[in-house]
Amino acid sequence: MSFFHWLTTGSSNGILLEQEKEPALSKPFLPFYSSATLQSAGFSHGYDFTKPLTKAQLCQIARLANIIDERDGKPLAEKIENCPKQKISVVCADAIDDEPYVSSQINPLLHCRTEIVQALNWLADAFEAQTRFIAVYKNMSPLDTKIPSVIESVEVRSMEGRYPMEIRAFQSLGEDTLIVGTAALLHLHRAVTQGKIQTTSFITVAGNCISNPRNLEVTIGTPVSHLLDRCGLSRKPSYIIQGSAMHGITVSDPDKTSVRADTRSILAFHVDHQEQLYSCIGCGRCIEACPAALNPRKLYRCVTTNHGEQAIALGLFHCIGCSTCSYICPSRLDLSHIITLGKQKFSKDKN
Ligand code: SF4
Ligand code: SF4
Known part of the structure; x- marks a missing residue:
């Protein structure tokens, strides 16, 4: 069974992250532009965006506007181009933001909802997708901000589960889904309606x-x-x-x-240096939490004692570097960092 198949179907590992998103989420985002940003925007594509846009037109606009999808760092034009039209039946706006503190996808969604949903609809219509929805993370609390269940007639789907939810949720959706970050959708809207490049x-x-x-x-x-x-x-x-x-x-x-x-x-x-790093107390929380079903405690010990072969046998190279083990460790051991160093150190032995 592949790791991702196991992650999405068989695993109960991982942790439910309480989201520390306030107060950044509840305030509207602030522009922090340089004068160069304002001057450099602008290109002319000549499309009438009140009529349905084709896949080729959206691809061309995304390319002219240099839009990068924040969720995976890929050019949006490439993502649209590489999705065969007949294969895509679901288009999803990603506002999951499943990490503590971070709300940079859901915040623009809440404050520019009409624009983001319009861009989502352009893409879904161009692909003739039967389903379109916005994905958010369910375990967000405490929140003053109410997350609606529908935005502009599009369903907001709360994805429930353990970290890393962004990987789990989208692996379970399958290959017929085109997923685009909400910030990229907002840039697409500005490109289509105002001819703006992403700056x-x-x-x-x-x-x-x-x-x-x-x-x-x-x-x-x-x-x-x-x-x-x-x-x-x-x-x-x-x-x-x-x-x-x-x-x-x-x-x-x-x-x-x-x-x-x-x-x-x-x-x-800020880390209080009065706080000591303690030795492993053998509580087993890192083992319960690891979404890759590894034993971070043992891996940590193998790496720090230079037992590369044993670490590899324990699945060192299956670690996805999610840092869940470090986050949950009551002894404040930075397991993930040491395991990552071990991957670099022992990669030669593996080859
Ligand atoms: S960083 Fe690696 S070992 Fe630690 S929880 Fe994530 S996958 Fe498991
Ligand atoms: S969570 Fe930390 S203290 Fe607990 S078993 Fe893992 S390494 Fe040891």
């Missing part, structure tokens, strides 16, 4: 040392330090992540790291 990304700036957590619409290429200045720091961050709490990469120099077209969040955290 911005929708980004959540949050974490336990951000004074004013917000969703911002930011010019691509803006240094991360400008975003931190915009939202304010209540104390010095111990680390900054570009990406997400579970999947992101560490930003070593916020002045030299820039926002990309597919950046979804910048998170800054």
Whole structure:
């Protein structure tokens, strides 16, 4: 049985993530443009968007507008082009945002719902898809923001389950589904109606040392330090992540790291160094939580004691790097980081 088949059908592993999305989600996103953003937008495609748009036309517009789908970093034009029309029967807008703090897909959906649903409808009509819906994550609490069950006559489907929900939900939908992020749909709408190229990304700036957590619409290429200045720091961050709490990469120099077209969040955290790292207490939570059915505790031990062959036999290379084990460990061991280092270290032995 393949990993993904097992993940979507046979696994009860993983954790239910309580979502720390407030207060960024409940506030409308703020524009954080440079003057270059405003000047550089604009191309002419000459299509009448009040009439149905064909797949070829949408593909051409997405290409002219340089739209990158934030959910997978792929050019939207390529995704549309590579989907055979006869094969697609479902088109889905992805607003799952299943990671703590991050609301950069659901926030634009709530504040630009008409535009996003119109772009979803253009795509669904062009593919003659029987089903279209918007996917959100169910385990979001506490939320002041009410997530509607229908937006502009399109169903909002709450995807329920354990992390990583974004992978589980979409693997279960099958190959007849075209999935596009809500931010990419908003960029598509602007391209079709206003001839705008994509020069911005929708980004959540949050974490336990951000004074004013917000969703911002930011010019691509803006240094991360400008975003931190915009939202304010209540104390010095111990680390900054570009990406997400579970999947992101560490930003070593916020002045030299820039926002990309597919950046979804910048998170800054302060760690109290009084907190000690403890030894494994053998609680087994990491084993219960691992969505790949691995034993992170044993993998950690094999890597730290340089037992590469044993680690490989235990499934080292099946780790998907989701960080669930580190997140849940009461001893605060960074299991995922060590396992990732082990993958790099022992990859030669594997080949
Ligand atoms: S990072 Fe790897 S070992 Fe840890 S929970 Fe995810 S898949 Fe399992
Ligand atoms: S969750 Fe942490 S403390 Fe518990 S078994 Fe795994 S490594 Fe050990």
